[in-house]
Amino acid sequence: MRKISVVGIGAGDPDHLTLQAAKTIGRTDVFFLLDKGETKAGLINVRERIIRAYSKPRKRIIEGRDPDRDRNPADYTGTVADWRHRRSLVLEELITENLKDGEIGAILVWGDPALYDSTIAILEEILDRGAVEFEFEVIPGISSVSALAAKHRIGLNRVGQPFQITTGRRLAEGWPDGVDDVVVMLDAQQAFTKHPEAEIYWGAYVSTEDELLASGPVAEVADEIVKTRTEARERHGWIMDTYLLRRP
CATH class of the missing domain: 3.40.1010.10 (Tetrapyrrole methylase, N-terminal domain)
Structure with a gap:
């Protein structure tokens, strides 16, 4: 066999x-x-x-x-x-x-x-x-989600609270019910920009030589992330990024 x-x-x-x-x-x-x-x-x-x-x-x-x-x-x-x-x-x-x-x-x-x-x-x-x-x-292997959390030195969940992993396509339809912490993958729409009240922990090409990281209130860092992401995609021809959105 x-x-x-x-x-x-x-x-x-x-x-x-x-x-x-x-x-x-x-x-x-x-x-x-x-x-x-x-x-x-x-x-x-x-x-x-x-x-x-x-x-x-x-x-x-x-x-x-x-x-x-x-x-x-x-x-x-x-x-x-x-x-x-x-x-x-x-x-x-x-x-x-x-x-x-x-x-x-x-x-x-x-x-x-x-x-x-x-x-x-x-x-x-x-x-x-x-x-x-x-x-x-x-x-099993180390996921980009685990690597992202390690790079930002954060936990994915808060005490006693759940978190959800979803896609940018689903986040664009609205924040998931019942959670305040959302890990987002495959976000070509950059749906995080619709949630200025949240904190974001973002990373692209995490754990590679081309790694890019950013964090802070979405209202303050969204433009920087969008610009960085666009430039990186043009430079490499592709991008893999992941982020955690955290509501207060």
Whole structure:
């Protein structure tokens, strides 16, 4: 039986790799990497550096092209479902052609595979089709949310209080009920600007060489964050940012 490990590698710092992840990488025969294009070549480079540092000499690295998708579609759910399906077809072909019976494959995932990542769902879709069989395991990693809190030296929750993790798309529809602390990911709309009464703890490219951090009342730092974010996206061609919004 083929086996695949979905390995969380942290938010960008190679030192985020856990001992469990390092051991898993060390016994992997085939690594599957999905290339997102030249503008995100740095994402591939970090994975390759980790593989070189911890893998066995005779490992194989197989790259496939990650399908493009509309980042601002009218039908967001349908567009994501279609993208995941096309992604699953690419990965299924790579596994079928390159992972032999008895071998171990690995997919290195930014942050933690359980938090706003599609790899687990894609592998389940491949298995449901039944064209190829394998077992898979999930190795947790340090998420961008954990890294953000550490960089700002804050706790995500206040004493006895809940917090919620959501997306910029959902925050744009309104502040979630029942919580005063909201962690926001995937915010292309910069929805935090609609909440000047809140405190914000913001970070982009957290734990990488390009890390950017800002914090303070939204009313005072929103313009600075929007400007910094726009310039960074133009410079790198992409951006990954996360923030905590905290109401008084």
